[in-house]
Amino acid sequence: MSISQPHLGDECLLAEARAAAANAHSPYSGWRVGAAAVFTETAAAIFRGANVENSSYGLTICAERSAICAAVVAGGRRLVRIAITCRDPNGQLITKIAPCGACLQVIAEFGTADTAIVIDGRGSFRLADFLPRPFEADTLKTHDDVPSTVTALHRGN
């Protein structure tokens, strides 16, 4: 896993993530996670997200995905950078965090291998550091080398 030199905007982005974490809805875990995302199409804006927990735990959405959804609604499609911060129920900064698998897949949907993932207190990484071979849109295309029985199953035959 590579850690790049701090980007000039990393601290600004982390400040936005920290502000977002203050609004986390985390009555069950007590963990406050914040995210801040920058997209190419909306580069003047920083989109905040926070974890939004639910009493039906499986419905909880992570800070990363809530920030990305906010950006997409505003027209963002190409994710450039996302910063993440996390504090435990005692307010202690947790640096050993990483986006979960679901968030990495959503980051891959809008990012590239080089999309920066900035983790508060840990450093700046590339998406490829965490998810080197994401499931991508190309994966859904029909390929000539796929056996006909597999193709038929996907068509519902």
Ligand SMILES: [Zn+2]
């Ligand atoms: Zn997640």
